[in-house]
Amino acid sequence: MQTYYPLFTAIPLAAAFLNLLLSKISMKVSDYIAFLVTGILSVMAVRMLFEAPFTYAVGNWRAPFGIMLVSDGLSSLMLVVICVISLLSVIFSTKYMTMYTAKPKYYSLFLLMIAGMNGVVITGDMFNLYVFLEIASIASYALVGFGTGKKELEASFKYLVLGGVASAAVLFGIAFLYAITGTLNMPDLAQQLEVIGMTKTVGFVVALFIMGFGLKASIVPFHAWLPDAHPSAPAPISAMLSGVLIKALGVYTIMRIMFNIFGKNELISAIIMFLGALSMVIGGLLAIGQKDFKRMLAYSSISQMGYVLVAIGLALKPGAELVVASLALIGGLFHLVNHAVFKSLLFLSSGAVEYRTGTRDLEKLGGLMKKMPVTGSACAIGSLSIAGIPPFNGFWSKLIIILALFRGGYWIYGSVGVVVGFITLIYFVMLQKEVLFGKLPDSLSNIREAPFAMVMPLVVLAALCLAMGIGYMAVEGHLLDPAANALLDKVAYMNYLVGG
Amino acid sequence: MILYFLSMVLLVMGLYCLIAKKNIIKKIIGIVIIEYSINLFLVLVGYRSGGVAPILVKGMQVEELVQKGVDPLPQALVLTSIVIGLGTLALMVALCLRMYEKFKTFDMSKINTLKG
Amino acid sequence: MDRLEQEIRDTSKGMTPIVKTIVRFVMGIIVIFGAYVILYGHLTPGGGFAGGVILASAYVLLTLAFGKEMGLSKMSNMAASILDNSGALAFVLIGLLGFTGGYFFYNFLPKGEPFQLLSAGSILLANMAIGVKVTASVFAIFMALSIFGRIIYKAAEGEERESEE
Numbered sequence: 001m002q003t004y005y006p007l008f009t010a011i012p013l014a015a016a017f018l019n020l021l022l023s024k025i026s027m028k029v030s031d032y033i034a035f036l037v038t039g040i041l042s043v044m045a046v047r048m049l050f051e052a053p054f055t056y057a058v059g060n061w062r063a064p065f066g067i068m069l070v071s072d073g074l075s076s077l078m079l080v081v082i083c084v085i086s087l088l089s090v091i092f093s094t095k096y097m098t099m100y101t102a103k104p105k106y107y108s109l110f111l112l113m114i115a116g117m118n119g120v121v122i123t124g125d126m127f128n129l130y131v132f133l134e135i136a137s138i139a140s141y142a143l144v145g146f147g148t149g150k151k152e153l154e155a156s157f158k159y160l161v162l163g164g165v166a167s168a169a170v171l172f173g174i175a176f177l178y179a180i181t182g183t184l185n186m187p188d189l190a191q192q193l194e195v196i197g198m199t200k201t202v203g204f205v206v207a208l209f210i211m212g213f214g215l216k217a218s219i220v221p222f223h224a225w226l227p228d229a230h231p232s233a234p235a236p237i238s239a240m241l242s243g244v245l246i247k248a249l250g251v252y253t254i255m256r257i258m259f260n261i262f263g264k265n266e267l268i269s270a271i272i273m274f275l276g277a278l279s280m281v282i283g284g285l286l287a288i289g290q291k292d293f294k295r296m297l298a299y300s301s302i303s304q305m306g307y308v309l310v311a312i313g314l315a316l317k318p319g320a321e322l323v324v325a326s327l328a329l330i331g332g333l334f335h336l337v338n339h340a341v342f343k344s345l346l347f348l349s350s351g352a353v354e355y356r357t358g359t360r361d362l363e364k365l366g367g368l369m370k371k372m373p374v375t376g377s378a379c380a381i382g383s384l385s386i387a388g389i390p391p392f393n394g395f396w397s398k399l400i401i402i403l404a405l406f407r408g409g410y411w412i413y414g415s416v417g418v419v420v421g422f423i424t425l426i427y428f429v430m431l432q433k434e435v436l437f438g439k440l441p442d443s444l445s446n447i448r449e450a451p452f453a454m455v456m457p458l459v460v461l462a463a464l465c466l467a468m469g470i471g472y473m474a475v476e477g478h479l480l481d482p483a484a485n486a487l488l489d490k491v492a493y494m495n496y497l498v499g500g
Numbered sequence: 501m502i503l504y505f506l507s508m509v510l511l512v513m514g515l516y517c518l519i520a521k522k523n524i525i526k527k528i529i530g531i532v533i534i535e536y537s538i539n540l541f542l543v544l545v546g547y548r549s550g551g552v553a554p555i556l557v558k559g560m561q562v563e564e565l566v567q568k569g570v571d572p573l574p575q576a577l578v579l580t581s582i583v584i585g586l587g588t589l590a591l592m593v594a595l596c597l598r599m600y601e602k603f604k605t606f607d608m609s610k611i612n613t614l615k616g
Numbered sequence: 617m618d619r620l621e622q623e624i625r626d627t628s629k630g631m632t633p634i635v636k637t638i639v640r641f642v643m644g645i646i647v648i649f650g651a652y653v654i655l656y657g658h659l660t661p662g663g664g665f666a667g668g669v670i671l672a673s674a675y676v677l678l679t680l681a682f683g684k685e686m687g688l689s690k691m692s693n694m695a696a697s698i699l700d701n702s703g704a705l706a707f708v709l710i711g712l713l714g715f716t717g718g719y720f721f722y723n724f725l726p727k728g729e730p731f732q733l734l735s736a737g738s739i740l741l742a743n744m745a746i747g748v749k750v751t752a753s754v755f756a757i758f759m760a761l762s763i764f765g766r767i768i769y770k771a772a773e774g775e776e777r778e779s780e781e
Contacts, residue, residue: 006711006720014708017701024698059714059721127577134584141591145598153599156610160592161518164531167588172511172538178547178574468526553660558731583665590757597761601768 001047003055005069008044008079009132012037016111018366023104027216028105031094037088037111041118045083048076049478053486055124055496063497069493069494070124073482077120078252078335080479081340084242086114088457092348095357095453096235104319106146106234113139113240117248124496126174126184133170135248137163137216140245144233155232161227166215166222171494173208187497190261190490198265206268210275217250219309220279223302227286231294231360232299235351238294242301243344244425249338253307258316260493269316276309277416284423288430293350295359296431297343300386303420304339308332310417311401314408315488322488324408329401329484330476337479338393338468347463349379350448352458353435362431367440372449376436378458383428385465388421393468501543519548524599524606528592546574551569555569618625618745619715629683644676655748658736668750684763687755696756703749710742 015037022029030364056069090110097103116136123129141163145156151356178184180201181192193202218226226246230238258268283303290296311332315325352375353368354360367374369376387400398421405414449455468475486493514537517530547570554572556565596606603611623629624636650670657663679687691699714722728735 003715003718010712010720011707014705014712017704017708021698021701021705056720058719059723060717060719097763127580131580131584134588138584138587138591141595145595148598150602153595153602156601157524157592157595160588161527161531164588164592165518165534167584168531168534169533170537172541174577175538175542175574178542178577184573381508475610556730579665586754590628590761593761594764597765598770601771 001044002054002056003073004044004060005054005122008122008333009115011041012111012115014107016115019104019108020113025106028111030107034090034107035087035094038083038090038114041083041114042080042087045076045077045079048079051076053492053496064183067128068124068185068365068496069122070186070493071122072493073484074121074252074256074333074486075121077337077479077483078248079118079310081337082114082117082121082248084380085340085344086110086240088460089240089344089348092239092351092454092457093234093236095451096101096351099355100146100234106143109139109143109146110240112136113143113245120248121252124186126177126186126189129186129253130167130170130174133216133253134167134422137167140237140241140361143237144229144241146234146237147232147334151176151228151455152232155225155228158294159229162215162222162225164213169208169212169215173205173212176205180205184499185429186256187494188263190263190494191497194494198262201305202262202465203267206258206262206265209476210254210268210271213253214258214275215250217246217254217305217309218302218303219305220251220282221273221275222258223279223283226293226302227298230298230347235347235354236296238297238345238351239344242298242347243340245434246301246305247340251305251312254309255312255487258312259487260490263490264316264318266318269313269318270315271311271313273313273410273413274311276306276311277413278305278306279303279309280416280420284420284427284433288423288427290427291351291362291432293365293435294347296362296427297346297350299423300427301339304335304343304386305416307398307401308336308339308422310390310413310432311335312414314404314410315409320408324404326484326488327400327407328404328472329403329487330480331397331406332478334393334475335397335401335484337475338385338397338465341461341464341468342382342394345378345382345388345458346464346470348454348461349375349458350384352454353379355454356447356450357444361436364441365435366438367436368444369436371442372448374455375450376456378455378462380432380460381465383432385469387425387428389425391469394419394465396469396472402407504541507537507540507544510540513537522608524596524608524611525607528589528596531592532585535581535588539581539585542574542578542581546571558571620770623682624629629685631681635681643674643678643779646677647671650747652676655733655740655745657743658739659731659733664746665750666745669754671747672754675751676758679759679762682736684759687759691752691755693756693759696759698750699748699752700756703745703747703752706745707742707749710738710745714738744748761781 015033019033020167051071053072057063058067058069058250075445097106113136116132116139119132120129120136123132141156141160145152158177169194175443180196181189183189189265203245217224217378233241240472280303283299283306287296290299311328314320314328350360356372385394388395404415405417508598510536513531517533519525521527521530549572552568554569599611600606624633630636650667653662653670654664654667657667675687675691678690713720714720714724717724723737725737727737
């Protein structure tokens with residue numbers, strides 16, 4: 001597996017272009033290409049979980065000079081999330097995307113986005129990270145505007161402008177880092193910054209990175225694009241954007257850079273915790289009044305990402321005990337994985353509902369549980385998980401985060417977490433009432449269950465919600481512990497420079 | 501030092517253009533100005549006064565190049581980021597045309613179907 | 617009188633005969649320069665992207681001077697799309713061929729003598745792949761934006777006139 005690590009980006013990149021070539025001959029082939037590629041990637045990603053950490057020198061160029069790829073617990077975890085969710089989204093797309101034209105182009109953009117996200121996750125080089133970030137972002141801008149209606153175009157343009165500013169901020173930060181240290185290799189940067197310490201210039205770089213990656217992760221002061229962009233995209237893409245993209249491009253990069261490059265810092269910790277708590281509250285409150293199925297889910301994404309950020313911020317605090325820090329990180333990472341699972345489940349079920357009923361307006365829906373039992377049950381399981389009802393997975397991750405906050409002495413943030421948990425419950429109960437239960441409108445009296453290709457991913461994701469809730473211990477031991485340790489152990493990350 | 505300052509002035513001008521102008525095309529120009537100011541900054545980072553281009557030509561010793569040449573890495577990075585900028589620009593202009601087709605205007609204040 | 621002469625004399629399409637005649641002379645020089653920049657990218661400044669843009673600018677110049685039929689007859693949308701994708705695919709394949717040496721993007725070809733055209737191993741091949749891709753995609757972007765923009769402009773103009781009437 002180690003020799004073939006770069007294939008995580010090479011396969012989807014090659015497939016994206018091959019797909020466009022072959023689709024000139026036959027339109028049907030692109031379904032199979034996308035399915036095959038994401039399937040292979042998922043198998044590879046699951047196998048990566050059993051690998052010890054290693055580094056890879058691209059083109060056999062030695063570490064600080066060439067591009068280095070790093071594999072550790074965190075990147076393996078993210079690879080599994082990205083590849084499995086994209087496989088399920090592709091299966092869903094095969095039926096759903098018949099509503100749109102130009103399916104081959106859709107799959108090519110989709111594969112480019114996967115290549116970009118995988119690249120961001122596996123790379124150990126700062127500029128390489130920027131390039132892959134841009135590949136994934138440009139593909140996602142195009143995918144948001146894929147429907148080319150009025151709303152889609154406006155949302156896409158808004159996303160593009162804000163995303164462009166974010167990329168500029170990231171590039172600016174990288175330029176500053178290069179000016180300070182004279183290197184772009186991430187372990188090397190960590191070593192150099194250890195010597196330099198937290199000067200004012202480094203602080204400016206941190207601010208630029210929080211702005212740039214925060215815009216990609218849509219933390220609250222930078223969240224304006226998300227509630228427009230995510231609902232406008234086709235449903236599988238909404239699932240990918242909300243479930244994976246904001247995590248791979250935003251939260252993962254913030255974690256990797258803040259923990260492994262800048263190291264623990266009081267101020268960064270305070271800022272990230274505050275922004276996370278703000279995201280939690282504002283995202284939750286704004287979600288309550290929404291009348292659009294997907295828009296409510298988009299606001300809820302902001303709110304749930306707030307939990308992850310608060311946990312990351314707590315673990316970044318230099319004074320925190322190791323127990324508290326690792327508890328917070330495990331909770332945050334678990335919530336990240338859980339959110340990827342249940343938010344893509346909810347977005348996909350909204351897509352299934354839209355496919356059959358043709359609307360996303362909550363006021364026009366209702367009583368779908370009788371007509372679409374499988375989709376309805378999956379949607380209900382997703383809502384219960386995200387609201388934090390035991391025994392589903394969302395309960396455990398929220399519990400761990402709130403426990404860690406209380407143990408770390410952050411009573412206010414802990415109580416905010418509890419209150420936002422209740423708010424989440426409120427708006428998801430409302431969602432259930434409007435969509436699944438209540439009176440069936442007359443216009444929807446003759447709808448049927450969604451086709452198999454759409455139901456299958458929903459069932460898999462719902463099963464994952466339940467399995468990860470019950471088998472929490474196994475998930476923690478195999479997935480979360482290595483990832484949390486990889487983040488907390490900065491020295492090990494710096495040693496990748498010589499060890500590779 | 502004055503050159504660094506000027507590239508920052510360019511950045512601020514781009515930001516102003518992006519925020520204050522209502523025309524979509526002008527907003528796009530603002531983003532492009534921001535990108536280019538950062539590219540300029542990145543090139544300046546690698547510059548050394550009196551340096552030569554970092555290309556090994558015939559008859560030149562490697563030591564001489566190491567002593568006199570400017571840092572080639574930022575130039576490679578700038579080339580990459582120009583290519584990325586081209587991709588973003590093409591996408592932005594294409595979106596802009598599509599929006600003109602739908603809304604019949606380039607004025608962002610009249611394009612407000614979304615609440616944000 | 618060959619076909620090109622007729623095209624030059626034909627004032628209904630494109631720009632004036634003066635421009636067309638000069639473009640006819642300059643085209644070859646631009647193409648040769650673009651090819652030079654691509655092929656010598658590993659020895660002198662330039663490379664796949666710069667050379668590709670120069671080559672694409674030759675096509676753009678042709679299209680501007682002679683009208684879009686001439687441009688499309690030299691490189692149709694289909695051809696541009698195929699060249700674009702196969703260029704990118706070739707570049708990824710060069711990277712994958714590096715696995716014969718054990719590493720992704722490993723320079724698997726013999727390095728050769730410095731300052732010779734056939735040196736630096738697979739960089740020359742990679743430059744050529746990028747050059748093809750950039751030529752095709754920049755030209756395709758130009759054609760798409762200009763043709764599509766004109767259609768939209770006409771449609772919007774037409775609707776405005778209708779609403780005024």
